[in-house]
Amino acid sequence: MTSTTLKGQPLDRPILDSMLRRRMFYTPSFEIYGGVAGLFDYGPPGCALLANIVDLWRKHFILEEDMLEVDCTALTPAEVLKTSGHVDKFADWMCKDPKNGEILRADHFVEEVLGARLKGDKEARGLKVEEKEEDAKKKKKKSKTTEAVKLDDAVVQEYEEILAKIDNYNGEELGQLIKKYELKNPNTGVEPSPPVAFNLMFQTAIGPSSNAPSYLRPETAQGQFLNFAKLLEFNQHQMPFASASIGKSFRNEISPRAGLLRVREFLMAEIEHYVDPEGGKRHARFDEVKDIEVVLLNRHTQLAGQTTVEKVAIGKAVANGTVDNETLGYFLARIQLFLQKIGIDQSKLRFRQHMANEMAHYAADCWDAELLTSYGWVECVGCADRSAYDLTVHAKKTGAPLIVREKLEKPLAIEEWQIDLDKKKFGPYFKKDGKTVETAVEALPQDKREALAQALQADGKITIDVEGVGNGKVEISKDLIVIERRTRVEHTREFTPNVVEPSFGLGRILYALIEHNYWTRGTEGGDEARGVLSFPPPVAPTKVLLVPLSSNESFKPLLKHMSHKLRILGVSSRVDDSSASIGKRYSRNDELGTPLGITIDFQSVKDSTFTLRDRDSTKQVRADEDTILAAIKALTEGTKVWSDVEKELPAFESQDAEVPVR
Numbered sequence: 156m157t158s159t160t161l162k163g164q165p166l167d168r169p170i171l172d173s174m175l176r177r178r179m180f181y182t183p184s185f186e187i188y189g190g191v192a193g194l195f196d197y198g199p200p201g202c203a204l205l206a207n208i209v210d211l212w213r214k215h216f217i218l219e220e221d222m223l224e225v226d227c228t229a230l231t232p233a234e235v236l237k238t239s240g241h242v243d244k245f246a247d248w249m250c251k252d253p254k255n256g257e258i259l260r261a262d263h264f265v266e267e268v269l270g271a272r273l274k275g276d277k278e279a280r281g282l283k284v285e286e287k288e289e290d291a292k293k294k295k296k297k298s299k300t301t302e303a304v305k306l307d308d309a310v311v312q313e314y315e316e317i318l319a320k321i322d323n324y325n326g327e328e329l330g331q332l333i334k335k336y337e338l339k340n341p342n343t344g345v346e347p348s349p350p351v352a353f354n355l356m357f358q359t360a361i362g363p364s365s366n367a368p369s370y371l372r373p374e375t376a377q378g379q380f381l382n383f384a385k386l387l388e389f390n391q392h393q394m395p396f397a398s399a400s401i402g403k404s405f406r407n408e409i410s411p412r413a414g415l416l417r418v419r420e421f422l423m424a425e426i427e428h429y430v431d432p433e434g435g436k437r438h439a440r441f442d443e444v445k446d447i448e449v450v451l452l453n454r455h456t457q458l459a460g461q462t463t464v465e466k467v468a469i470g471k472a473v474a475n476g477t478v479d480n481e482t483l484g485y486f487l488a489r490i491q492l493f494l495q496k497i498g499i500d501q502s503k504l505r506f507r508q509h510m511a512n513e514m515a516h517y518a519a520d521c522w523d524a525e526l527l528t529s530y531g532w533v534e535c536v537g538c539a540d541r542s543a544y545d546l547t548v549h550a551k552k553t554g555a556p557l558i559v560r561e562k563l564e565k566p567l568a569i570e571e572w573q574i575d576l577d578k579k580k581f582g583p584y585f586k587k588d589g590k591t592v593e594t595a596v597e598a599l600p601q602d603k604r605e606a607l608a609q610a611l612q613a614d615g616k617i618t619i620d621v622e623g624v625g626n627g628k629v630e631i632s633k634d635l636i637v638i639e640r641r642t643r644v645e646h647t648r649e650f651t652p653n654v655v656e657p658s659f660g661l662g663r664i665l666y667a668l669i670e671h672n673y674w675t676r677g678t679e680g681g682d683e684a685r686g687v688l689s690f691p692p693p694v695a696p697t698k699v700l701l702v703p704l705s706s707n708e709s710f711k712p713l714l715k716h717m718s719h720k721l722r723i724l725g726v727s728s729r730v731d732d733s734s735a736s737i738g739k740r741y742s743r744n745d746e747l748g749t750p751l752g753i754t755i756d757f758q759s760v761k762d763s764t765f766t767l768r769d770r771d772s773t774k775q776v777r778a779d780e781d782t783i784l785a786a787i788k789a790l791t792e793g794t795k796v797w798s799d800v801e802k803e804l805p806a807f808e809s810q811d812a813e814v815p816v817r
């Protein structure tokens with residue numbers, strides 16, 4: 156699948172990039188100091204677009220499902236991230252070029268060099284090759300990456316299979332691939348060093364003493380888990396429920412590139428949905444989404460070295476076991492609906508299942524929502540079933556009860572081996588070791604207790620392992636202990652919930668949204684084509700452009716009046732009263748994605764009627780003030796689309812033909 160614009164034109168990324176820079180959607184941070192890779196600042200339209208995505212996310216998930224929002228700190232003590240496994244495992248594989256010291260991310264390096272060889276093969280076979288911008292740049296630098304060399308058919312197949320499962324390799328395997336296929340850094344022609352793990356967390360210290368090492372969080376999830384018990388109480392102990400958080404995360408990416416797609420500081424929106432592991436992780440609202448069709452790339456297909464997708468109703472995918480459970484399936488469908496709502500091209504969305512090695516060891520199943528961009532398929536939302544891992548490890552480390560206690564409808568009679576210690580004799584007998592021995596006795600599992608009961612009866616004493624006391628073995632005689640089989644009645648059930656986690660990188664979504672909504676409009680005079688960003692009105696950075704026909708004084712009060720009216724409606728607007736022609740002013744705002752325009756002309760002064768212009772069709776209607784404002788409200792809230800407005804209101808033919816050039 157190639158990357159095209161909304162109108163099916165091939166996407167010209169340099170032109171889009173220059174438009175985004177010119178309109179200040181985002182810009183490299185610290186640019187006048189030379190910039191820092193992987194850090195970007197958002198400008199006014201970028202901020203407004205991001206804020207609107209966040210707003211729609213909050214409505215679609217938090218409001219729709221009564222989620223409990225929390226805002227936790229980014230600074231995180233090392234102990235927390237040690238317990239969660241991030242200190243030991245949150246790493247990517249890194250290689251170094253011994254010649255020029257260049258640092259390479261191992262999987263990306265393998266992908267790039269094999270990809271370039273496949274491209275060279277296609278060229279040698281005379282097949283059409285799509286050229287990415289980076290490749291074009293490298294060609295200019297006389298790089299060896301895209302030499303047209305024909306490969307054996309079997310080698311082509313091998314390469315394709317490796318690329319299909321590139322996320323499944325660990326460092327050692329990546330090192331083997333580099334050796335086996337003699338992969339060389341295209342910039343130096345030298346083979347890089349074997350991959351080593353590089354932890355992606357930024358380390359810092361809290362407070363003036365360095366006794367408290369800490370990190371900037373790499374995800375918002377941990378803060379949510381640590382508040383689990385309080386949130387459960389806030390939710391009046393009702394299960395299932397979800398917490399949610401929107402906030403910055405930080406990852407010291409090895410070699411960030413691809414603009415907003417791989418950065419070192421980014422906004423995440425994460426949901427932790429807590430579900431009872433018993434009963435198949437069903438979801439009460441699954442019926443509402445079961446017929447929604449999703450495009451799936453499952454793990455078996457990838458392991459077979461292929462990328463064939465299947466379009467299937469989510470209900471069917473859960474029923475046949477492709478997707479592990481209803482709760483996970485429910486969120487895949489809800490993620491798709493959200494992406495659709497904000498204007499993501501549905502033909503450029505697929506859900507890719509993680510392969511076994513790619514998934515965190517504790518995860519039960521994991522799917523990424525990937526969006527097709529000019530950089531290829533990019534993971535924009537991860538949706539993982541994290542099982543009970545996080546709550547369990549934090550509870551074990553801290554002793555906090557991160558569990559659910561549920562009153563049983565019918566009390567449960569449990570037969571078990573129970574132990575009674577004669578406390579009066581036990582303490583004085585074991586003296587300072589009393590507490591340690593007692594704890595070891597209480598921790599004895601049921602199967603051991605049964606064997607010990609028999610030993611006690613036969614020998615009049617038992618021997619158990621107690622770490623740190625004597626030689627590690629402790630003898631207890633029958634006058635100190637009783638072990639008996641008894642019946643206990645349980646009125647509550649205790650369990651650690653499992654967690655299904657949809658995790659959104661909002662910067663990646665924002666960039667994909669821009670690419671998916673970008674197209675160019677030709678000009679009548681054959682001038683350079685002008686960019687248009689056809690964002691759906693609810694997500695567009697600014698909703699309405701107000702343009703007076705000219706600088707005539709009589710327009711000024713109306714301009715002020717309409718700005719005021721729109722402000723009251725809560726609709727963002729901008730005035731362009733520059734001397735450029737109307738067409739030029741509209742064209743500038745098409746690049747900003749402004750969906751609607753109001754022109755104030757002499758007719759408006761006379762009878763308070765206004766024209767309303769649609770960005771995508773450039774068509775206009777004319778009506779009185781209240782009608783125009785009502786139409787704007789409906790369009791920006793997404794309750795109507797332009798074709799509804801066009802049917803309802805009289806068309807207006809502009810006298811001042813649009814000339815979309817500056």
Ligand SMILES: Nc1ncnc2c1ncn2[C@@H]1O[C@H](COP(=O)(O)OP(=O)(O)OP(=O)(O)O)[C@@H](O)[C@H]1O
Binds near residue numbers: 416417419535658664
């Ligand atoms: N460096 C980054 N820059 C921008 N967004 C990111 C970055 N890393 C992760 N994200 C976003 O956060 C989401 C959840 O993070 P997750 O840990 O699942 O990503 P990941 O698997 O590490 O991503 P990748 O494999 O691309 O590095 C991703 O789907 C993505 O949208």
